[in-house]
Amino acid sequence: MARPPQFDRSEILEKATQLFWEHGYRGASVSDLVKATGLLPGSIYASFGNKEGVFIACLEYYSVKLEGNREQFERESSPLTVLRNFFFAVVEQSADGDDRRGCFLVNASLECGESETAIKSKVRGCLSQNETWLRDQLEAARQVGELSEDTDTTKLAACLTGAMFGFRVMSRAQEDSNKIRDMATATFECLMTPWQQVAI
Amino acid sequence: MARPPQFDRSEILEKATQLFWEHGYRGASVSDLVKATGLLPGSIYASFGNKEGVFIACLEYYSVKLEGNREQFERESSPLTVLRNFFFAVVEQSADGDDRRGCFLVNASLECGESETAIKSKVRGCLSQNETWLRDQLEAARQVGELSEDTDTTKLAACLTGAMFGFRVMSRAQEDSNKIRDMATATFECLMTPWQQVAI
DNA sequence: ATTATTATTGAATGAATGTTCAATAAAATA
DNA sequence: TATTTTATTGAACATTCATTCAATAATAAT
Numbered sequence: 001m002a003r004p005p006q007f008d009r010s011e012i013l014e015k016a017t018q019l020f021w022e023h024g025y026r027g028a029s030v031s032d033l034v035k036a037t038g039l040l041p042g043s044i045y046a047s048f049g050n051k052e053g054v055f056i057a058c059l060e061y062y063s064v065k066l067e068g069n070r071e072q073f074e075r076e077s078s079p080l081t082v083l084r085n086f087f088f089a090v091v092e093q094s095a096d097g098d099d100r101r102g103c104f105l106v107n108a109s110l111e112c113g114e115s116e117t118a119i120k121s122k123v124r125g126c127l128s129q130n131e132t133w134l135r136d137q138l139e140a141a142r143q144v145g146e147l148s149e150d151t152d153t154t155k156l157a158a159c160l161t162g163a164m165f166g167f168r169v170m171s172r173a174q175e176d177s178n179k180i181r182d183m184a185t186a187t188f189e190c191l192m193t194p195w196q197q198v199a200i
Numbered sequence: 201m202a203r204p205p206q207f208d209r210s211e212i213l214e215k216a217t218q219l220f221w222e223h224g225y226r227g228a229s230v231s232d233l234v235k236a237t238g239l240l241p242g243s244i245y246a247s248f249g250n251k252e253g254v255f256i257a258c259l260e261y262y263s264v265k266l267e268g269n270r271e272q273f274e275r276e277s278s279p280l281t282v283l284r285n286f287f288f289a290v291v292e293q294s295a296d297g298d299d300r301r302g303c304f305l306v307n308a309s310l311e312c313g314e315s316e317t318a319i320k321s322k323v324r325g326c327l328s329q330n331e332t333w334l335r336d337q338l339e340a341a342r343q344v345g346e347l348s349e350d351t352d353t354t355k356l357a358a359c360l361t362g363a364m365f366g367f368r369v370m371s372r373a374q375e376d377s378n379k380i381r382d383m384a385t386a387t388f389e390c391l392m393t394p395w396q397q398v399a400i
Numbered sequence: 401a402t403t404a405t406t407a408t409t410g411a412a413t414g415a416a417t418g419t420t421c422a423a424t425a426a427a428a429t430a
Numbered sequence: 431t432a433t434t435t436t437a438t439t440g441a442a443c444a445t446t447c448a449t450t451c452a453a454t455a456a457t458a459a460t
Contacts, residue, residue, distance in 0.1 A: 002406035003457045023313060026226040030448055041449075043408060051448065102310065109373045110302065110310040113223060124373055158383040159390070165369040166362030173309045173324055183358040190359070190390040202436035203427045230418055241419075243438060251418065 005047065012037045013061040016054055021062075021104045024111050025055050025119065055108075056122050062104045063126035070133055079140035080147070080196075084188075086137075090164055091184040094171035102172040106165055131161045151195040163187045205247065212237045213261040216254055221262075221304045224311050225255050225319065255308075256322050262304045263326040270333055279340035280347070280396075284388075286337075290364055291384040294371035302372040306365055331361045351395040363387045 019028045019036045030051055034041060048054040073085045094102065101107070105126050112119045135157035141147045167184045219228045219236045230251055234241060248254040273285045294302065301307070305326050312319045335357035341347045367384045 001404060001458045001460090003408085003455075005407065006456090023315075024226070024311060026224070027313065027315070029446075031446080040409060042410080042451080045449070046407065106369055107310050109369060110307050111224060113227065115223075115227075120374070127373060155382055155386055158379060159387050162366030162370060162383050162387060163362065164366075166364075166366040169306055169309060169365040169369065170362060173327060174320070179358060182355055183362050186355055187359050187362060187387075187391065190394065191387065194390065202429095202434080203425075203438085205437065206426090229416075231416080240439060242421080242440080245419070246437065 005043075007037075007039060007043070009047075010061065012039060013058055017058040017062055017104065020055060020058050021101050021107070025108060025116070026111065052116065052118060056118060059105065059108060059119070059122050059126060063129065066105075066126075066130065067133075070130075078146060079137050079144055083134065083137045083141065087160065087164070087188060088184075091167060091181060094167045094184075095177040095180040097177050100171055100174055103164075103168045106168045107172070127161075131157050134160050145197055147195045148197055156191065156195065159191050160188075163191065205243075207237075207239060207243070209247075210261065212239060213258055217258040217262055217304065220255060220258050221301050221307070225308060225316070226311065252316065252318060256318060259305065259308060259319070259322045259326060263329065266305075266326075266330065267333075270330075278346060279337050279344055283334065283337045283341065287360065287364070287388060288384075291367060291381060294367045294384075295377040295380040297377050300371050300374055303364075303368045306368045307372070327361075331357050334360050345397055347395045348397055356391065356395065359391050360388075363391065 015036045015038075016033060019032060022028075023032070030041060030044070033039075033044060033051070033054060037044070039047075044054060048057055069089075070086055073082045073089070077085065093099070105123055108119060109123045109127065112123070114120070135153050138147065138151065138153035138156055142149070142151050142153060147153075163184070166187070167180050170180050170183070215237045216233060219232060222228075223232070228236075230241060230244070233239075233244060233251070233254060237244070239247075244254060248257055269289075270286055273282045273289070277285065293299070305323055308319060309323045309327065312323070314320070335353050338347065338351065338353035338356055342349065342351050342353055347353075363384070366387070367380050370380050370383070
């Protein structure tokens with residue numbers, strides 16, 4: 001009994017995400033959003049409530065995409081290989097000289113403060129989802145015998161998350177690509193080696 | 201032959217830094233700056249050129265303070281102890297539940313993009329200064345025999361820098377204090393242990 | 401075809417943004 | 431003391447900000 005939206009939501013979110021990712025939440029204005037998406041203010045406010053609403057929808061959109069990204073690696077390999085492949089895929093993305101936007105979630109986490117409560121909690125949720133996936137993967141590796149029995153998978157997942165945050169920041173700071181690669185590789189090896197089981 | 205400034209520059213910078221640290225570069229307006237410092241717009245623009253100039257002066261101010269912070273640890277201990285003490289001082293600051301502002305430099309690094317060129321390069325300079333200090337400290341430790349001869353101190357300094365970025369981000373993301381402490385401790389041990397020499 | 405409901409339009413809103421400026425005040429030199 | 435130089439004042443600047451709204455268009459159900 002009503003007119004349906006004329007636009008493709010995920011197409012709009014893709015464009016909005018690119019905009020926010022490049023300029024940040026505060027750095028991208030509603031006019032920029034209008035230009036980037038082709039939607040007029042009225043439509044934007046009718047669909048997302050306000051600018052913060054658009055941003056949170058973008059965070060969700062990005063997070064879902066990231067989830068798909070992780071699942072993509074889960075096909076054929078052992079848990080540890082899946083984990084390693086995902087980790088180094090992020091490393092490569094962070095080391096890419098032509099794209100130094102870092103991680104949309106990490107950027108948002110540092111840009112937004114106590115005043116943007118809804119954003120903060122959304123970011124927190126998405127980041128912890130990623131960390132939980134890492135832990136699940138480590139746990140699976142432990143079950144399968146790729147990691148030693150006494151591996152503290154929760155703590156290890158936190159360490160890996162921290163390491164990833166680290167080179168996400170380095171990526172933004174425009175560090176040398178090889179430096180990022182080297183430091184990420186070394187850190188990964190240092191963190192994982194103590195728990196890895198030698199195949200018999 | 202002229203009237204001297206009426207304000208104490210470092211007092212102003214202290215207040216401005218606190219403001220920017222809490223709200224970010226874009227999140228703090230010039231009016232906020234006026235309120236926080238007590239200076240009127242004209243004085244601010246006469247002294248710092250523009251808002252970006254104030255921010256860059258704050259980055260410098262913070263960086264110098266950080267340098268003093270590092271030197272404070274250099275008094276009585278061995279290079280490795282100095283390094284460890286500094287590292288865990290930052291950990292404790294990051295884990296402090298009442299102050300989750302993270303690192304002013306890291307925050308600025310993620311908030312500011314390609315449009316704020318001057319800020320980006322200032323941040324880069326300050327961060328690399330810290331990393332260089334870490335490397336020097338590691339190098340001293342190697343010379344003294346606290347670390348093995350074949351320690352790649354440059355790469356290790358990069359790894360430690362990344363680790364610190366990591367828990368700076370976690371601090372902002374409002375993670376549990378003990379989680380931050382645990383992950384930082386574990387990461388530090390993993391990174392350092394392979395190179396540490398056992399005393400004979 | 402009529403009606404109810406929602407989407408889109410695009411101008412308008414008031415508040416806030418960073419910055420400028422002429423006037424004034426204060427200090428240091430001559 | 432007179433002069434020069436710089437600092438401070440506080441209002442005013444144009445611009446941009448996020449948001450609203452009455453008018454219009456489009457759809458689905460009656």
